[in-house]
Amino acid sequence: MSEIPPHKHCPVCGISIPPDQEFCSKACEEKWNLMMRQKKKSIYLMWVLVAILVVIMFSSYLLR
Numbered sequence: 001m002s003e004i005p006p007h008k009h010c011p012v013c014g015i016s017i018p019p020d021q022e023f024c025s026k027a028c029e030e031k032w033n034l035m036m037r038q039k040k041k042s043i044y045l046m047w048v049l050v051a052i053l054v055v056i057m058f059s060s061y062l063l064r
């Protein structure tokens with residue numbers, strides 16, 4: 001195989017980091033945590049919208 005030593009990539013900026021590290025810097029870790037929080041929030045919002053749509057569809061079916 002190739003001569004590349006074991007390493008990981010920072011999930012935020014993509015630069016090589018030692019395999020025992022998750023992020024290249026504290027700033028990238030904070031950015032990642034913020035992104036995860038926004039993602040969770042948007043998934044939650046999506047399910048709320050789906051629930052509202054189901055209620056609207058169900059009530060229009062019942063009222064017919």
Ligand SMILES: [Zn+2]
Pocket residue numbers: 010011012013014015023024025028
């Ligand atoms: Zn980084």
